[in-house]
Amino acid sequence: MTFGRLGSGSPTPLDGREWDVAVVGAGPAGTTAAHLLAKEGHTVLLLDRAPFPRDKACGDALIPDTLNSLRRLGLYEEVRQVAQRLGTLSAYSPAGIRVDIPGEFLTVRRYTFDALLLQGAVDNGATFHVAPVVSIDSRADRVRLTTRDGLTVTAKVGIVATGADTSLFRGGSTPRPSAPSGVALRCYVRSPVSIDRLIISYDRSIVPGYAWIFPLGDGLYNVGCGIFYRHERKRRINLRKTFATFVETIPQARDLWETQCSATSLVGARLRCGLDASMAYDGARVIGIGEVIATTFPFTGEGIGKAMETGEIAAASVAESLRQGTTDALARFPTILERRVAPRYRGYRRAENWVAQHWLADLVARRVQRSPSLGKVAAGIMSETEDPRALFSWKAILPSLRTWRSARRSGT
Numbered sequence: 001m002t003f004g005r006l007g008s009g010s011p012t013p014l015d016g017r018e019w020d021v022a023v024v025g026a027g028p029a030g031t032t033a034a035h036l037l038a039k040e041g042h043t044v045l046l047l048d049r050a051p052f053p054r055d056k057a058c059g060d061a062l063i064p065d066t067l068n069s070l071r072r073l074g075l076y077e078e079v080r081q082v083a084q085r086l087g088t089l090s091a092y093s094p095a096g097i098r099v100d101i102p103g104e105f106l107t108v109r110r111y112t113f114d115a116l117l118l119q120g121a122v123d124n125g126a127t128f129h130v131a132p133v134v135s136i137d138s139r140a141d142r143v144r145l146t147t148r149d150g151l152t153v154t155a156k157v158g159i160v161a162t163g164a165d166t167s168l169f170r171g172g173s174t175p176r177p178s179a180p181s182g183v184a185l186r187c188y189v190r191s192p193v194s195i196d197r198l199i200i201s202y203d204r205s206i207v208p209g210y211a212w213i214f215p216l217g218d219g220l221y222n223v224g225c226g227i228f229y230r231h232e233r234k235r236r237i238n239l240r241k242t243f244a245t246f247v248e249t250i251p252q253a254r255d256l257w258e259t260q261c262s263a264t265s266l267v268g269a270r271l272r273c274g275l276d277a278s279m280a281y282d283g284a285r286v287i288g289i290g291e292v293i294a295t296t297f298p299f300t301g302e303g304i305g306k307a308m309e310t311g312e313i314a315a316a317s318v319a320e321s322l323r324q325g326t327t328d329a330l331a332r333f334p335t336i337l338e339r340r341v342a343p344r345y346r347g348y349r350r351a352e353n354w355v356a357q358h359w360l361a362d363l364v365a366r367r368v369q370r371s372p373s374l375g376k377v378a379a380g381i382m383s384e385t386e387d388p389r390a391l392f393s394w395k396a397i398l399p400s401l402r403t404w405r406s407a408r409r410s411g412t
């Protein structure tokens with residue numbers, strides 16, 4: 001699929017006009033909010049520092065929460081047409097116990113995916129303009145954005161969706177430094193080896209990091225790894241070394257490497273995980289969505305779906321605020337996030353803590369492998385009908401723990 005360059009030279013005069021909404025950042029979060037608000041008839045200016053299509057360091061995997069957001073936007077079929085379709089995610093525990101989780105998964109390069117999302121927002125009436133935003137002045141009556149080339153944009157409401165870059169936005173009542181939660185990197189490998197599933201490894205040689213192989217079709221694979229700082233505080237992190245260990249140790253990764261026809265260089269980006277809803281409103285006229293408020297999942301590093309979902313929730317809050325002519329609905333946005341999406345993060349945080357303890361993660365994996373009902377729970381976690389704590393809990397692993405203890409006692 002090819003795209004024209006999106007956003008190079010807007011035909012709409014931008015200076016001097018007041019917009020209903022100005023959105024900064026045209027990743028999954030920003031384009032989703034812009035799409036829905038423009039569709040409702042609001043005037044929306046969407047700004048990004050990069051002309052599109054643009055690349056983004058990512059694993060390129062779309063899990064069910066992303067697919068659900070795409071369905072609600074009416075873009076699911078279009079994305080599916082250009083994506084690789086996969087029916088299984090295989091997760092490997094620290095001891096290499098494999099758990100196959102059935103489900104619907106797509107992979108598509110962010111270069112293509114983000115341009116499709118942006119095109120969807122533009123088709124619905126949003127105006128896209130390429131310019132790095134350097135400051136936001138959020139007042140009681142209006143928001144003023146300034147771009148690096150000196151343009152001033154005025155809007156009734158501002159939405160910040162700048163991903164892991166928080167330099168523009170410190171929401172919440174007490175501005176504080178906001179450190180990233182981790183970092184991940186990836187490359188593209190071309191190989192004749194055939195892998196027909198998503199692979200995520202929590203092998204003991206890389207935990208508390210995680211690593212993946214995601215097939216993109218036609219012999220192309222996205223291969224990468226990430227690390228969460230919380231568990232790596234005391235050690236110096238060398239993610240490239242973690243990647244090398246993955247490629248040397250894990251059979252599928254080794255196969256890909258040994259047979260590769262080509263591999264791109266590693267590209268990395270920071271991760272902001274765990275949801276910080278308190279950052280989502282600045283107390284005046286700006287809200288934050290997506291990774292800027294840490295919407296990426298701990299444990300898996302997946303974040304496209306929740307970035308889009310916060311874009312959807314934000315669009316509803318902003319539309320209500322514009323209808324009412326007050327900021328009350330913006331002020332309620334963090335509470336809505338707490339109620340609707342925060343519980344899932346608590347579950348993923350638990351899973352991340354458990355995986356850092358190898359033996360616990362192995363017990364969970366063994367239980368899931370042996371118990372069809374827990375297998376269904378694992379599939380339910382992926383499709384968001386189950387909380388991760390249903391699996392990462394003492395109740396779920398107790399039978400395995402008893403077997404393990406009695407085996408130790410009897411010395412078998």
Ligand SMILES: Cc1cc2nc3c(=O)[nH]c(=O)nc-3n(C[C@H](O)[C@H](O)[C@H](O)COP(=O)(O)OP(=O)(O)OC[C@H]3O[C@@H](n4cnc5c(N)ncnc54)[C@H](O)[C@@H]3O)c2cc1C
Binds near residue numbers: 026
């Ligand atoms: C290596 C890696 C692998 C990952 N793999 C997966 C995966 O397989 N699946 C998954 O679901 N998630 C994955 N994630 C997480 C996912 O990439 C993020 O959760 C997601 O991109 C967040 O979307 P967003 O819209 O909030 O931000 P982004 O996608 O980062 O978009 C932010 C946009 O803001 C723009 N911007 C920033 N600052 C400014 C500024 N000052 N002015 C104008 N524009 C600005 C940027 O150019 C960018 O286009 C991965 C992350 C990494 C680092």
